[in-house]
Amino acid sequence: MVRVDGRGDSNSLIQIRGLDKTYRRGGEEIHVLQGLNLDVGKGEFVAFMGPSGSGKTTLLNLLGGLDVPSRGKIVVDGDEITHMSGNKLTEWRARHVGFIFQMYNLIPVLTAFQNVELPLLLTKLSKSERRRHVETALGVVGLSDRMNYYPRQLSGGQEQRVAIARAIVADPTFLLCDEPTGDLDRKSADDILNILTRLSTEYAKTILMVTHDPMAAERAQATLHLNKGVLVEGVEAAAGSLA
Amino acid sequence: MKYRGLIFANLFRKKFRLLLTIGSFAVALFLFGLLAVVKGAFSQGVDIAGADRLVIINRVSIIQPLPLSYKDRILRIPGVKSITHDNWFGGIYQDERNFFAQFAIDVATQREVFPELVVPEDQWQNFVKDRQGAIAGAQTAKRFGWKVGDRIPIKGTFAPGTWEFNLQGIYHGARRQDDESQFWFQWDYFEERVPDRFKGLVGWYTLRVENPDDAGRIAKAIDQEFSNSPYETRTETEKAFAAGWVKQMGNIQFLILSIGSVVFFTLLLVTGNTMAIAVRERTAELAVLKAVGYSDRFVLLLVLGESLIMAVLGGGVGLLLAKGFTVMVGDPTHGLLPYFYLSLGTMSAGLGLAVAVGAVSGLVPAIGAMRLRVVDALRRV
Numbered sequence: 001m002v003r004v005d006g007r008g009d010s011n012s013l014i015q016i017r018g019l020d021k022t023y024r025r026g027g028e029e030i031h032v033l034q035g036l037n038l039d040v041g042k043g044e045f046v047a048f049m050g051p052s053g054s055g056k057t058t059l060l061n062l063l064g065g066l067d068v069p070s071r072g073k074i075v076v077d078g079d080e081i082t083h084m085s086g087n088k089l090t091e092w093r094a095r096h097v098g099f100i101f102q103m104y105n106l107i108p109v110l111t112a113f114q115n116v117e118l119p120l121l122l123t124k125l126s127k128s129e130r131r132r133h134v135e136t137a138l139g140v141v142g143l144s145d146r147m148n149y150y151p152r153q154l155s156g157g158q159e160q161r162v163a164i165a166r167a168i169v170a171d172p173t174f175l176l177c178d179e180p181t182g183d184l185d186r187k188s189a190d191d192i193l194n195i196l197t198r199l200s201t202e203y204a205k206t207i208l209m210v211t212h213d214p215m216a217a218e219r220a221q222a223t224l225h226l227n228k229g230v231l232v233e234g235v236e237a238a239a240g241s242l243a
Numbered sequence: 244m245k246y247r248g249l250i251f252a253n254l255f256r257k258k259f260r261l262l263l264t265i266g267s268f269a270v271a272l273f274l275f276g277l278l279a280v281v282k283g284a285f286s287q288g289v290d291i292a293g294a295d296r297l298v299i300i301n302r303v304s305i306i307q308p309l310p311l312s313y314k315d316r317i318l319r320i321p322g323v324k325s326i327t328h329d330n331w332f333g334g335i336y337q338d339e340r341n342f343f344a345q346f347a348i349d350v351a352t353q354r355e356v357f358p359e360l361v362v363p364e365d366q367w368q369n370f371v372k373d374r375q376g377a378i379a380g381a382q383t384a385k386r387f388g389w390k391v392g393d394r395i396p397i398k399g400t401f402a403p404g405t406w407e408f409n410l411q412g413i414y415h416g417a418r419r420q421d422d423e424s425q426f427w428f429q430w431d432y433f434e435e436r437v438p439d440r441f442k443g444l445v446g447w448y449t450l451r452v453e454n455p456d457d458a459g460r461i462a463k464a465i466d467q468e469f470s471n472s473p474y475e476t477r478t479e480t481e482k483a484f485a486a487g488w489v490k491q492m493g494n495i496q497f498l499i500l501s502i503g504s505v506v507f508f509t510l511l512l513v514t515g516n517t518m519a520i521a522v523r524e525r526t527a528e529l530a531v532l533k534a535v536g537y538s539d540r541f542v543l544l545l546v547l548g549e550s551l552i553m554a555v556l557g558g559g560v561g562l563l564l565a566k567g568f569t570v571m572v573g574d575p576t577h578g579l580l581p582y583f584y585l586s587l588g589t590m591s592a593g594l595g596l597a598v599a600v601g602a603v604s605g606l607v608p609a610i611g612a613m614r615l616r617v618v619d620a621l622r623r624v
Contacts, residue, residue, distance in 0.1 A: 061617075061618050064534070066534060066617045066618050067618045086539065087538060087539075090533070090536055090537070090538050090539070091536065091538075093534065093535070093536050094535065094536020094537075095536075099531075099534050099535065101531075101621070103527075105527055105528070105530075105531045105621075107249075107252070107528050107531070108256075108528075109252040109253060109255070109256045110248070110249070110252050114248055114249075114252070118249070118532070118535055119535045119536060121245050121246060121249070122535075122536050122537065127245070166535070
C-alpha cells in the first residue's frame with residue numbers, strides 16, 4: 001500500500017524517510033525535495049505527477065541510485081542505498097533497477113537484440129542463456145520479429161518497447177519510468193501503458209512512473225503529486241496542497 | 244569476449260572518421276618505419292663494425308692517400324694480425340645515377356680482413372686468375388641483373404677511360420645486415436692503369452688485431468710510427484671510422500627525431516580530438532550504460548580500448564606498408580643506403596609507439612567519460 005506519511009509497513013519494498021535534496025545554483029540554495037516520506041509495496045504501480053521543477057525526476061534519480069540525497073534515507077528491499085559507495089551503487093543498480101527514459105536512449109549502433117542484451121553482459125549468464133532471456137523480454141513487449149532491427153529502423157513506440165525489454169531483461173526489483181510516453185503519439189503511448197500495466201499485474205513488477213499525462217497516470221494504482229518538493233497523495237489532496 | 248560487439252559497434256559508428264583516423268596512424272607509422280630504416284642504414288656501418296678491425300686513413304682527410312710502403316711497417320707492429328688496402332674508384336656505370344661503391348682490393352689479404360663477405364671458392368679463384376675480374380655484392384648484381392660471366396664497363400672519373408671488368412663472382416654477407424652493394428676489382432689492375440701520380444698509393448688500410456682489447460694501444464703505435472712524415476696517419480676503430488662517416492652527413496639522428504616528434508605530436512592532437520568528439524557525441528549513451536550498471540572503470544576502458552584499437556590497426560597498416568615498401572621498392576637512393584631493411588624489432592617499437600600515442604590521446608576523453616555523471620548527462624539530452 002502506497003503511503004506518504006512515513007508510517008508505512010516495515011515490509012514495504014521501497015521506504016523513503018525524511019528525504020531532502022538541495023542544489024546550489026550560484027549562491028542560492030534550491031530545495032528540490034523536502035522531508036519526503038514514501039512507502040511502496042511490491043508489485044505496485046505508482047505514478048508521480050507535478051509541474052515542471054517539482055522534483056519528480058530528482059526523486060526518480062535518487063531512487064535509482066543515480067544521485068545522492070542531501071539528507072534522509074532510501075531503503076529498497078532491505079538495502080539502504082543512501083550510504084553506498086559509487087561502485088556498490090552501480091552494482092546495486094545493475095541488479096535492482098530497470099530504467100525507462102522518455103527519449104528511449106537506445107544505442108543506435110546496436111540492434112534491438114544487442115540493446116536488450118546490454119544489462120545481461122554484466123552477469124555471468126552464458127551466451128545461450130542471454131539469448132533466451134533477451135528473446136523472452138522482446139517477446140513480452142511484442143517485438144520478437146524485430147530483434148535484428150536497428151533503432152533507426154523502428155518507430156518511436158517500438159523503440160520504447162525495446163527500452164522496456166532492456167529494463168526488464170535482468171528481472172530487476174523495480175522499474176523507474178521517466179515520462180515513458182512523453183515522446184509518443186496516443187496510440188503508441190497506449191501500447192506502452194498496456195505493457196507497463198501488464199508488467200505490474202501479470203509479472204508483479206513494481207513500477208514508479210513520472211508523467212505529465214493524466215491518462216497515463218490513470219493506469220497506475222496510485223498517483224502521487226509533487227509540488228515544491230513535497231509529496232501528497234491523490235488528486236484531491238494535491239488540489240488541497242496547491243490551494 | 245562478450246563486449247566485443249559493443250566495442251566494435253562503437254568503433255565502426257562513423258566509418259569515414261574511423262578510416263581517416265586509422266589513416267593518420269598509418270601515414271605516421273609508415274613515415275616512422277621509413278625514417279627508422281634510413282637511420283638504421285646510416286648507422287648500420289657503426290653497428291656491424293668489427294671490434295677487432297682498425298682503419299687507417301691519411302690524417303688530413305680520407306681523400307688524401309697513404310703510401311703502399313706503410314703496409315709492411317704496420318704489419319711489424321706487435322698485435323697486428325693482418326692488413327689489407329683499398330682504393331676508392333668512383334666510376335660511372337651507364338649513368339651517374341647508378342651509384343654503387345667500387346673498390347680496388349688487395350686479393351691476397353681481402354678475405355683475411357673481411358671474412359664475413361663470402362665469395363664461393365671457385366668464383367674467388369676465377370677472380371684471382373683474371374686481372375680484369377670483378378666481384379659484385381648480391382644486392383648490386385640483382386639491381387643491374389648481372390650474372391657471373393657478364394662484361395661490365397665502368398667509366399673512370401679520376402682514372403680516365405672506360406674500364407672493362409669480367410664479373411667472376413658474387414659475394415653475400417654472412418649476416419643479414421652486411422653491406423652487399425660493393426663492387427670489387429683487383430688493386431693490381433687499378434695500379435696498372437691509373438695515372439702515375441696515383442701509383443704506389445692506397446686510399447686506406449684496414450687491419451685486424453690479435454686482441455680487440457689492444458686496439459687502442461695499436462692505433463696509437465701506428466700513428467706514432469708515421470708522425471712527422473709527409474703522410475701522417477689517423478688510426479681508429481672501424482666503429483669510430485663508420486661513426487665519423489655518418490657524422491659527415493650531418494646529425495641524421497637529430498633530424499629524424501625532430502621529424503618523428505612533429506609527426507607524432509600532430510597525430511596525438513588529431514586522435515585526441517577525434518576521441519573527444521566521439522565521446523561528446525555519445526554522452527547520453529555512456530550515461531545509459533552507467534545507468535544500467537556499467538561501472539566507471541568499464542566506461543574508461545571502453546573509450547580507451549577504442550583508441551587503442553585504432554592505434555594498433557592504423558599503426559599495423561602503416562608498418563606493413565613500410566615493410567612492403569622496403570621489400571618491393573627497396574633503397575630509393577640506389578646504393579647510398581645499402582642496408583635498407585625494416586627489422587621486426589623496429590616494427591615492434593613502432594607498434595609500441597602507436598599504442599602509446601593511442602593511450603595518451605584516448606586517456607583524457609576516457610577520463611572525461613569515466614567521470615561523467617549520469618544525471619547531468621541525461622539532463623543535457
